[in-house]
Amino acid sequence: MASSESVVFQGFTVLPMKIEEKSTCLHYIYVKEHSIRDTHQCKPKGRTLFALNVPPYCEEEHFKEMFASYGTVQRVYFHSKPTSGLPAVNTSAFFPTAPVIQGYKVAYLVFKKASSVKTITSLPYDKPLIMHKDGGHVIDTGLSKWVRQYREDVVDTEALQSEIDKYMEEYDEKIQKEIEEAKANEGIADDDGWVTVTKYGKNKGAPRTEAHEKALTRKEKKRRKDKELLNFYSFQMRETKREQIANLRKKFEEDKQRIALMKASRKFRPY
Structure with missing residues (x-):
């Protein structure tokens, strides 16, 4: 099918894309303006493009290259399913807390100008987008991809130990702060007359008296x-x-x- 006009299916504009200019295989993504009732400030209304059927190998740099001629892409958010908020972020380099997106995904592209979104949703069907242009972001595949993944799996023991030490230091400070607050608030009645009782006593570690020993x-x-x-x-x-x-x-x-x-x-x- 060839057409100089845009193709819209159930509110989504169908955009063909291919990895390189010489590629013969096409992949299709479906885009429309992101517009919902409960919007998040990270995905501003009017400047955010919502994309479906995004392949696993498509990254942020690829979107920036594909749409560079239509406007500046400020941010790209990937999710496993549509959502209005931010994606989960790993707080640790060695202990992942955010789930890994498997397979195809959805993307939210935040442009600098709202006119870019209008232009992209009106693109013709017969002009495929090019993911990788000369001098652009190369898609890592085959042996080079396996080598990269292997190198990423090799743990830097010094960096790991440094992260563990930092975490334990912050944890100790948090516990010490809780103990000090509990000691300061113990025995003080609140507005309703309740008295706070904690496991941390003010005289913790004080020597036992003879009467206390006899009672025990x-x-x-x-x-x-x-x-x-x-x-x-x-x-x-x-x-x-x-x-x-x-x-x-x-x-x-x-x-x-x-x-x-x-x-x-x-x-x-x-x-």
Whole structure:
């Protein structure tokens, strides 16, 4: 199909694209102006282009090259599905927290001018976009891609140790701050009369008094005594159950003998 006019399908403009000028295979993306009720400041209304069916190998630099003649692309956001917010960002270089987008994705392109979005949504169908031009951002494929991925998987131990040390330092500072705040607020009543009680005491680590030691000793003796009594009663209950079973068996045998004697002493025999 060839047309000098734009092709619109269900509100999306169909744009053919190919990797290089000499490529014969075409891929199609579907674009329209990003316009929803709940907009985010990162995707301003009028200047944001929404794209569907974006291939996995398409990166931010490729979009900037493809649309360079139609306006300046300030930012490109990739998502696994349409959303109004920002994509998740990894806070660590070694412990990823953001999910990796697998397969095809959607993209939001923020242009410098709103006129760029209007122009792109009116592009003709018979003029494919070129992802990689001479001197542009090369698509990493084949052996070079595998080599790059292998090198990225090699962990820099010094950088990893530095990140761990920084994290532990920030964590210790956070815990120490919580302890200090808890100590400062402990025993102080709020507006409703409630008193804050925490696991951090103001006299934490203070030496025990003689009265305190005696109280702990009495408590430990009581705990041991209760444990011994509990074991004793458990043993006694088992013995009681055994005696009850033995008495029931003895009574059962006596009843059997009594019934046998009654049957033997019957005097009425009709036959």
